[in-house]
Amino acid sequence: MSVARIAVVAGDGIGTEVTAQARKVIEAVLPNAEFDDYDLGARFYNRTGEVLPQAIQDELARHDAILLGAIGDPSVPPGVLERGLLLKLRFDFDQYVNLRPSKLWPGTTSPLAGIKPGEIDMVVVREGVEGLYVGAGGVLHKDTPAEIATEESLNTRHGVERVIRDAFARAQRRERRHVTMVHKTNVLTKAGGLWARTFAAVAAEFPEVTTEYQHIDAASMFMVSNPQRYDVVVTDNLFGDILTDIAAAVTGGIGMAASGSVNPERTYPSTFEPVHGSAPDIAGQGIADPAAAILSASLLLEHLGHHDEARRVSEAVAAEVASRTPGAPLRTAEVGDRVASALS
């Protein structure tokens, strides 16, 4: 019997290379997992003119989770694959928790002076299906001096409350039990008011969790000057997009940055992918670091209830990264092999 049916969307560039390693590692800890490959991304789009045919989306929906590599190639106009595939899956599969842990792992180096591995350990819980990402807005008098363009941020109590509750539940299970809410309530008074009032209401349900509020500009600064202070951060879709890239930067870049676009109720499959892109410049050479992809597989295992396997995978990645000789060249497949063999 299959313990997990996983759709694999390896995608473009280094996406295929790193995803092969992530899959190898899942196979090592979950030998009965089933995998179905889906050829989507820039190559598929250039060949067929389609981004995500409905029939394929229906098949994806029948899986427990989606393991995604990276999507994108200079041959495709910006926005087409992002909106048509990545964001479409987030919205159609109601992946409202966008989960992004950031840790400074032993063996990695922060660009910040004087910060040692272990000192940064946070998870950003980013709202995934509301805010400015909904695509509302319009353009009038395009390409004339009278042109105007609007973007609308849509926020619901329903959507804000469930993601804030998810963040508190995660904080409750962590050691420091602290949640920082980030918004811009002094300028975005309507959405900010909704977020602030909802945050206060949910906080009352979690008396053991301490809380804090920061404006996005201040949080962006503190993320650089004092990233150690963060435990769980909850914020909206766009602010989360920005903060998680700063968090990745201060923990040594996107080499170790994993993410999950999660539907916690498992009504729909969740997507797990490294934060990095398809990196066409180094694709095909077998030198991409698969650590972020394998850590994303660990988030996938966790989401599917395989807690022990998830923990073992992330520990194995941590050990592999810590054992690297600084500056030595890296082979994608060898990293995957080392992690997988440590686990079998």
Place this chain on the structure above:
Amino acid sequence: MSVARIAVVAGDGIGTEVTAQARKVIEAVLPNAEFDDYDLGARFYNRTGEVLPQAIQDELARHDAILLGAIGDPSVPPGVLERGLLLKLRFDFDQYVNLRPSKLWPGTTSPLAGIKPGEIDMVVVREGVEGLYVGAGGVLHKDTPAEIATEESLNTRHGVERVIRDAFARAQRRERRHVTMVHKTNVLTKAGGLWARTFAAVAAEFPEVTTEYQHIDAASMFMVSNPQRYDVVVTDNLFGDILTDIAAAVTGGIGMAASGSVNPERTYPSTFEPVHGSAPDIAGQGIADPAAAILSASLLLEHLGHHDEARRVSEAVAAEVASRTPGAPLRTAEVGDRVASALS
């Protein structure tokens, strides 16, 4: 005859302390400048219940520039003074260029490892009167499970084009002649499209300036991993709010961060203020660093056409900061005196 009529809004907390030094320094280089003090901010609001009476705003409008300290105190609900004073002046006085230089000065330390003074030198040109800051949006079914809240970003070709042209004109006068445009065109396709098309059109007028585009998430990461790469950055109101705080963080915090909310045509007065806030925790002790306030005064002088005086002031601040003994306590008035006496 007065060479400059300057309205002084020293404001709250350390605002009054640092502004006194900035004024002292302007007096040293421009002995004929006239100053009028306006008592606005938290104390004024708590006393009168008003944020900015129309009669005072009319008086401010008759000045050449506004020298502002800092506004805000825990006794005033968040948003009241920001929206009622700072943002109101930006909008009513059409201060569409929000100018924020970031330099790593000798004598200051970046939290980034291995970056030396002189290596970071950029200016962010942030759009000041459009985007999500316009206050459009609404709330329905407030405080019920059915609540929704919206925020609307409004962008015009008129508004985008003039700030982009300002950024190019500044780049043209700088050594590296490079402009980076930052937006999120792959998600915010309407506003992003307007920004991208306008950027391309204006770039064609400045063949000597090289250009680059980055998404806000990538730019936030590069601002940490490689801030040296930026020369002039042009972006919208909210992205600029975030990026300038990251830029301040990587250049050692907001101690040296100056800003101007500028109406380049001088139809209305422009406002110059340090990026830091009123810092109630250290107010009244005479220990706030006035460097950012004095550098803001230098931007004011530059804006009013006193180029030589502006340059001399910023050089004098740089020299004072470079001469400090690391770790030694700082006295606000002594810093102002040293800079002023170096100039007279």
